[in-house]
Amino acid sequence: MALITPELLWPQLDTLRHDIIGDSLDKVLPQLKCHFTWNLFREGSIASYMEDRVCNQIEHLNSEYKATMYNLLAYIKHLDGENEAALECLGQAEDLLKSKKNDQAEIRSLVTWGNYAWVYYRMGRLLEAQAYVEKVRHVCKKFANPYSMECPELECEEGWTRLKCGRNERAKMCFEKALEEKPNDAECSSGQAIAMYHLEEKPEKQVPVDALKQAMELNSKDQYVKALLALKLQTMGEEAEGERLIEDALEKAPDQTDVLQKAAQFYRRKGNLNRTIGFLVRALRSTAxxxxxxxxxxxxxxxxxxxxxxxxxxxxxxxxxxxxxxxxxxxxxxxxxxxxxxxxxxxxxxxxxxxxxxxxxxxxxxxxxxxxxxxxxxxxxxxxxxxxxxxxxxxxxxxxxxxxxxxxxxxxxxxxxxx
Missing domain, CATH: 1.20.1050 (Glutathione S-transferase Yfyf (Class Pi); Chain A, domain 2)
Known part of the structure; x- marks a missing residue:
């Protein structure tokens, strides 16, 4: 009878270990709070220009918001089959989050680590996926569910992601939940105001002008909120003040696509088609x-x-x-x-x-x-x-x-x- 040497057993043990890790990940990954579990896009519904829009946001947004956009870009890259590019984007997000305070950096990193785990899992690199699951567990271990937690930072992260994907109702709920614990948070206030604007554009809806004003006061650097407020003031008969705000937003963010589109909307209402077309054509430069x-x-x-x-x-x-x-x-x-x-x-x-x-x-x-x-x-x-x-x-x-x-x-x- 032939002896069974360790060298013969190692491949079988590796296969067994691989299967055990895979079974464990199958149970854990759906519990992580990240883009892969948020159901952001209906199958086949992602727009071909979505990547352009996200890249434009990364280029023009303040650094504190860029990690959120890099996470979304990583998810889009993954959906396009570009997993190595997705990992690079997640690396960018992780580097940006390291600049935050230690406790906040860890919490905001949970989404990035969850995305890492899912991408590695889909690539068949289960050891790397397991390593990121463990990083999530280390932060969440004090809570009842060791792989997720409830906190304003994660609600805000999910809110922005859903907002960028057109899930405005769910985004508004995320921001409202975050604001219950952090009522004067500038980031959440801006997100809530933008979500309300998109949900209440119909004429019969109440204009969320107060929410927009509060958001602008808390975060004066958010030029998109300023542009939305300008449009609301225009509908209320305060066009001169609205025009002052839209011009200020254009001066501070001359190449930001969403600001240019709102400026086009403002000047079309004003009857200036030449400026309207000019702004739209400028917007196309960065979202071709x-x-x-x-x-x-x-x-x-x-x-x-x-x-x-x-x-x-x-x-x-x-x-x-x-x-x-x-x-x-x-x-x-x-x-x-x-x-x-x-x-x-x-x-x-x-x-x-x-x-x-x-x-x-x-x-x-x-x-x-x-x-x-x-x-x-x-x-x-x-x-x-x-x-x-x-x-x-x-x-x-x-x-x-x-x-x-x-x-x-x-x-x-x-x-x-x-x-």
């Missing part, structure tokens, strides 16, 4: 894959075209040239939107007026006989329409595109288009 933003620029150019036609200046030589240029820009930005997303029309949650985007697509296609390039865009648009099962619009568009159309018939059709 943002299909809804391209749609929005397309709509603003279309609106500028309608303004020109309504003044009667379109009949002059200079006016006709401007009309053609605006039509070219509308088509250009429509094409860019279609190129950057499988379904740009599915991103309506980022737009103030989704029907306007829909109308702009239809009016462009109804304007003249399509060129080969325009026909290709039309077919792409029809595919999107079918995707969203808008058959009634699709039939109407097919009728519009079936025959050559002259300018007068196009104008007649335009007059029938519902606003």
């Amino acid at each position: 894959n943002n299909s809804p933003l391209y749609c929005l620029v397309m709509c603003r150019y279309r609106e500028r075209l309608e303004q020109l036609q309504n003044t009667g200046d379109a009949e002059t030589t200079e006016g006709r040239e401007k009309v053609e240029e605006l039509r070219r820009l509308v088509m250009e930005y429509m094409q860019k939107a279609l190129q950057r997303r499988r379904s740009p029309l599915s991103a309506y949650s980022d737009l103030a007026d989704s029907l306007e985007v829909e109308r702009c697509y239809q009016m462009v296609f109804s304007k003249v006989s399509p060129s080969a390039e325009e026909q290709q865009l039309y077919e792409s648009y029809c595919n999107l329409q079918e995707y969203h099962k808008k058959s009634e619009d699709l039939d109407a568009l097919k009728d519009l595109m079936q025959f050559p159309r002259n300018e007068k018939s196009a104008e007649k059709e335009e007059g029938k288009t519902p606003t």
